[in-house]
Amino acid sequence: MKTLKILFPLACALACILVLAVLAGPARAAGTELLVQPESVRIGTFYDGATLTVTGEVPAGSDVVVTFEGKSDDLHMKRKGKALGLFWMNMGSVTITHAPSVSLTCATRPLAELAAGKGADAALGLGELRGEIGIEPSGPDDAMLFDEFVKLKRGEGLYKETVGNVEMAAGPEGSADAATFTATVDLPSRLAPGPYLVHAVALKDGVVVWRGNAPVQAELVGTPKFIADLAFNHGALFGILATVVAILGGLIIGWLFQGASGAH
Amino acid sequence: MSISMDLYLPIAGNAMNIFAVLGLGGLVGLLSGIFGVGGGFLMTPLLIMLGIPPTVAAASDSNQIVGASTSGTLAHFRLGNVDFKMGVLLLVGGVVGGTGGVQVIKILRAMGNADFLINATYVVMLGLIGGYMFYESLASMRASKAPRSAAKKAPAKPSRYGRMLQALPWQTDFPRSGVRISLLMPLVLGGFVGVLAAIMGVGGGFIMVPVMVYLLRMPMHVVVGTSLFQILFTCMNVTIMQAATNHTVDFVLALLLLIGSAVGAQFGAKIGKRLSGDHLKIFLATLVLVVMVKMLYGLLVRPDVLLAYAGGH
Numbered sequence: 030m031k032t033l034k035i036l037f038p039l040a041c042a043l044a045c046i047l048v049l050a051v052l053a054g055p056a057r058a059a060g061t062e063l064l065v066q067p068e069s070v071r072i073g074t075f076y077d078g079a080t081l082t083v084t085g086e087v088p089a090g091s092d093v094v095v096t097f098e099g100k101s102d103d104l105h106m107k108r109k110g111k112a113l114g115l116f117w118m119n120m121g122s123v124t125i126t127h128a129p130s131v132s133l134t135c136a137t138r139p140l141a142e143l144a145a146g147k148g149a150d151a152a153l154g155l156g157e158l159r160g161e162i163g164i165e166p167s168g169p170d171d172a173m174l175f176d177e178f179v180k181l182k183r184g185e186g187l188y189k190e191t192v193g194n195v196e197m198a199a200g201p202e203g204s205a206d207a208a209t210f211t212a213t214v215d216l217p218s219r220l221a222p223g224p225y226l227v228h229a230v231a232l233k234d235g236v237v238v239w240r241g242n243a244p245v246q247a248e249l250v251g252t253p254k255f256i257a258d259l260a261f262n263h264g265a266l267f268g269i270l271a272t273v274v275a276i277l278g279g280l281i282i283g284w285l286f287q288g289a290s291g292a293h
Numbered sequence: 294m295s296i297s298m299d300l301y302l303p304i305a306g307n308a309m310n311i312f313a314v315l316g317l318g319g320l321v322g323l324l325s326g327i328f329g330v331g332g333g334f335l336m337t338p339l340l341i342m343l344g345i346p347p348t349v350a351a352a353s354d355s356n357q358i359v360g361a362s363t364s365g366t367l368a369h370f371r372l373g374n375v376d377f378k379m380g381v382l383l384l385v386g387g388v389v390g391g392t393g394g395v396q397v398i399k400i401l402r403a404m405g406n407a408d409f410l411i412n413a414t415y416v417v418m419l420g421l422i423g424g425y426m427f428y429e430s431l432a433s434m435r436a437s438k439a440p441r442s443a444a445k446k447a448p449a450k451p452s453r454y455g456r457m458l459q460a461l462p463w464q465t466d467f468p469r470s471g472v473r474i475s476l477l478m479p480l481v482l483g484g485f486v487g488v489l490a491a492i493m494g495v496g497g498g499f500i501m502v503p504v505m506v507y508l509l510r511m512p513m514h515v516v517v518g519t520s521l522f523q524i525l526f527t528c529m530n531v532t533i534m535q536a537a538t539n540h541t542v543d544f545v546l547a548l549l550l551l552i553g554s555a556v557g558a559q560f561g562a563k564i565g566k567r568l569s570g571d572h573l574k575i576f577l578a579t580l581v582l583v584v585m586v587k588m589l590y591g592l593l594v595r596p597d598v599l600l601a602y603a604g605g606h
Contacts, residue, residue, distance in 0.1 A: 074459050078308070124598070125600075252545075268533035269536075271356050279362070279364035
């Protein structure tokens with residue numbers, strides 16, 4: 030009886046180690062980490078979007094889904110409805126919780142095809158957000174409100190799913206059980222500074238066989254940084270300066286026109 | 294070889310094409326210079342359409358109106374079209390009224406469904422003002438073409454109103470406008486427009502102009518210059534308040550719009566000078582009616598997306 034008491038926990042521990050080893054197996058087999066170029070996005074005066082190149086090594090024959098995601102936050106929204114059965118207007122407030130600021134996904138094949146695969150253990154892309162994003166107060170319209178929210182974000186170019194921006198190639202040194210992928214993610218011009226995360230998954234027959242992620246920092250540089258610092262840290266001074274410059278600008282243009290008409 | 298013509302706007306958090314912003318500023322500045330309205334009721338929705346968040350669009354527009362109305366006021370001052378005395382009195386009334394209007398909005402919001410009241414006020418005010426101005430200026434243009442026999446439409450109301458104007462205390466001469474009225478009139482009417490402007494979240498130029506024309510009986514050209522002078526100060530106040538409390542003024546956006554609109558306002562003032570008062574009124578009335586129809590359309594047609602960010606005006 031005593032030996033059983035000692036052997037049982039030992040057996041359990043061994044079983045756990047074995048399970049972990051099996052689960053971690055494909056990641057280890059695939060080898061390298063996720064590589065993102067450039068590692069940080071610099072938002073300067075002429076920033077108008079950027080392209081990230083994401084590369085990684087995955088088990089051969091798998092499909093790859095790469096997602097660029099922003100920080101999650103709660104958003105206070107106005108809900109539109111019909112007043113007096115006739116006029117469309119803001120009729121109430123809802124809070125969208127845990128909504129990432131940006132979610133851009135690209136994949137080797139349409140996500141619906143990948144997620145519908147036998148044994149798929151997670152929804153992908155924007156479908157994955159359905160499980161993460163909450164709506165308060167909750168109600169029977171939650172699904173409709175989620176769809177409307179995604180529509181709004183898609184319109185802003187901040188939520189997007191693309192197919193075909195991921196290229197697969199043979200693994201290093203012609204390895205038969207590994208392949209490399211290169212994904213290009215087009216970042217929108219409407220990008221706020223802050224931390225972002227690129228994560229990639231490889232799927233085989235609808236089962237996730239590899240995961241990797243890498244952080245990306247978007248930061249303001251140059252004039253935009255100077256202006257944003259002044260606006261957020263010295264608001265009143267910024268307002269007065271903006272007013273004075275506007276008045277001077279108006280006067281200069283007025284004066285130039287007087288000069289022009291005077292010469293005429 | 295390609296040079297980016299896009300500029301990143303740090304507060305709006307988006308990039309925009311330089312020429313699109315300059316062109317938009319120029320177009321609205323032109324209308325502002327011709328009619329003496331700030332143009333916020335046109336500019337803000339257009340900026341939102343181009344991807345600027347609503348609060349940033351409204352605040353940055355106020356900032357650019359400061360520049361455009363400086364330029365416009367200067368142009369009209371040179372043409373002798375600014376009644377500073379009347380402008381200051383309207384402004385004092387407007388500041389008091391605006392403060393009161395903000396309180397009214399708070400009460401309406403607490404009661405719920407404030408948005409409906411705001412939208413309804415908008416449509417009704419725009420419809421009434423646009424409709425009356427259109428009708429009146431059309432009648433006036435016909436009367437000036439036809440011989441005296443043409444029927445004068447509204448003699449009863451103005452005469453009673455005229456008697457009331459003369460009965461008020463503190464009658465004062467406003468030489469630039471060529472009128473003699475009580476000091477109370479611009480103060481009270483300025484306050485009235487201030488309340489409405491605060492409720493509707495706009496500068497109020499398109500209400501102030503008809504008020505000056507019909508209730509203060511100022512000549513149309515002086516109305517335009519004086520309105521711009523008053524808008525200058527209203528928008529200075531809004532810009533500083535918005536920058537200090539909400540951090541929503543995008544200076545880069547405002548500066549680009551300003552360059553466009555200040556130039557536009559100069560051309561506008563020159564075009565306005567060539568038009569008769571009646572033509573000015575009928576064009577402004579048409580503009581106001583178009584905006585009213587657009588608003589009404591927005592109320593009646595199902596929006597594309599049934600959610601919007603909270604935090605607009």
